[in-house]
Amino acid sequence: MAIKKTSYPLQDIRVLLLEGVSKTAVDTFRAAGYTQIEYHEKSLPEDELKRRIAEAHIVGIRSRSHLTAEVIANARRLVAVGCFCIGTNQVDLEAAELAGIPVFNAPYSNTRSVAELVIAEAILLMRGIPQKNAECHRGGWSKSAAGSHEVRGKTLGIVGYGHIGTQVGVLAEGIGMNVIFHDIETKLSLGNARHASSLDDLLRRSDVVTLHVPETSSTQGMIGAAQIASMKPGAHLLNASRGTVVDIDALAAALKSGHIGGAAIDVFPVEPKGNDDSFVSPLVGMDNVILTPHVGGSTLEAQDNIGLEVAAKLVRYSDNGSTLSAVNFPEVTLPGHDGSHRFLHIHRNVPGVLSQINDLFSAHKVNIDGQYLRTDAKVGYVVIDATASEEQTSVLKEALAAVPGTLRTRVLY
Numbered sequence: 001m002a003i004k005k006t007s008y009p010l011q012d013i014r015v016l017l018l019e020g021v022s023k024t025a026v027d028t029f030r031a032a033g034y035t036q037i038e039y040h041e042k043s044l045p046e047d048e049l050k051r052r053i054a055e056a057h058i059v060g061i062r063s064r065s066h067l068t069a070e071v072i073a074n075a076r077r078l079v080a081v082g083c084f085c086i087g088t089n090q091v092d093l094e095a096a097e098l099a100g101i102p103v104f105n106a107p108y109s110n111t112r113s114v115a116e117l118v119i120a121e122a123i124l125l126m127r128g129i130p131q132k133n134a135e136c137h138r139g140g141w142s143k144s145a146a147g148s149h150e151v152r153g154k155t156l157g158i159v160g161y162g163h164i165g166t167q168v169g170v171l172a173e174g175i176g177m178n179v180i181f182h183d184i185e186t187k188l189s190l191g192n193a194r195h196a197s198s199l200d201d202l203l204r205r206s207d208v209v210t211l212h213v214p215e216t217s218s219t220q221g222m223i224g225a226a227q228i229a230s231m232k233p234g235a236h237l238l239n240a241s242r243g244t245v246v247d248i249d250a251l252a253a254a255l256k257s258g259h260i261g262g263a264a265i266d267v268f269p270v271e272p273k274g275n276d277d278s279f280v281s282p283l284v285g286m287d288n289v290i291l292t293p294h295v296g297g298s299t300l301e302a303q304d305n306i307g308l309e310v311a312a313k314l315v316r317y318s319d320n321g322s323t324l325s326a327v328n329f330p331e332v333t334l335p336g337h338d339g340s341h342r343f344l345h346i347h348r349n350v351p352g353v354l355s356q357i358n359d360l361f362s363a364h365k366v367n368i369d370g371q372y373l374r375t376d377a378k379v380g381y382v383v384i385d386a387t388a389s390e391e392q393t394s395v396l397k398e399a400l401a402a403v404p405g406t407l408r409t410r411v412l413y
């Protein structure tokens, strides 16, 4: 079998996979010819992460590994990051971009899994099942319809009407709920869902409120004591988005006082690092709360699809340079480059870089077969296919790396 050559021979590219990403990711890398794959079931403590990432060319994580600016500064060889999940808040995306590292994720593969869990929990909460379940486990028996309701005809309020929020809305309408939603963007409503006029309006009108926003500066703490107080007495709150979105102490107080009837919480401000760590929360021990260990997206179907999707994006970038669907990087879709060497040049987006690059090619008498450029406010990504000898390529690579503003260069043969 012919060995594909990149800047590094393919068999020297080190792939570090953390947090038990699906084995479909490993299979995808192997099928593409990658042999150096280090696989961990858990996240790594920060010190160890810094050590391991310093040797890696590609790293794959889920929601628990925090790739801070400091960790990224340690990642001298890192070419790309794969978040084998939807959320990318655990990565300092700007620091990664300025280090010339694109970050990829799986924006849809676990959407349905979260939506199904949310619908199931809405039904269980409206029936008071968490309390009844806990009571039966203690040997109690209170057969009664008091406080038990059908969801049919009740109002579901969705905060964050994106991929997950819309799926939840469609499923909820299928079982007869009225759906209202709040989003900071103008959104096309699906089915009979209706915009709420504000977050406060949604909170006041909903029997069940479910949160599906990303973690951003505008969503941190967005559901605090005041917002919880605005909710209908006895209403239920679901959070399968990010733990920082809800003030958990305020929620615990409202559950104790009975203002909130029940809650289903999948994500927490501080989550255990792994399955061996213990879980601590003011919500522990409350019968009217469904607690789940951040498993909204953890179904075998979702994880297998995520493994395939993100590994394929990483292989494509590593082998071909395409950044399509990167979350922090100018997006370039590239054809194959048979017969020419492909130069990848990532630089700060300042005037004059492109002309210096082109001057270098003409000074070295190397003909450009194709050129692709995308920029965003901070970074430019130029890809040049050229017919060059191995020697010309190696001289050019060094010259390109010396262009002021260069963040990273790579050559694909």
Ligand SMILES: NC(=O)C1=CN([C@@H]2O[C@H](COP(=O)(O)OP(=O)(O)OC[C@H]3O[C@@H](n4cnc5c(N)ncnc54)[C@H](O)[C@@H]3O)[C@@H](O)[C@H]2O)C=CC1
Residues within 6 Å of the ligand: 086, 087, 088, 107, 110, 111, 114, 159, 160, 161, 162, 163, 164, 165, 182, 183, 184, 185, 212, 213, 214, 215, 216, 218, 219, 222, 240, 241, 242, 266, 267, 294, 295, 296, 297, 298
């Ligand atoms: N519990 C779990 O296992 C999982 C959790 N998630 C979390 O769910 C989040 C949402 O996922 P998707 O629906 O795929 O994302 P998305 O990006 O498709 O939708 C998010 C929506 O929230 C809206 N939004 C942002 N800031 C807002 C604000 N301040 N107020 C109101 N709306 C706001 C956005 O405009 C967008 O429509 C992810 O970012 C992730 O954090 C995702 C998958 C699994």
Ligand SMILES: O=C(O)C(=O)COP(=O)(O)O
Residues within 6 Å of the ligand: 062, 063, 064, 084, 085, 086, 087, 088, 110, 294, 295, 297, 298
């Ligand atoms: O997809 C997401 O954003 C999630 O929260 C799921 O995270 P996980 O892969 O289960 O650590």
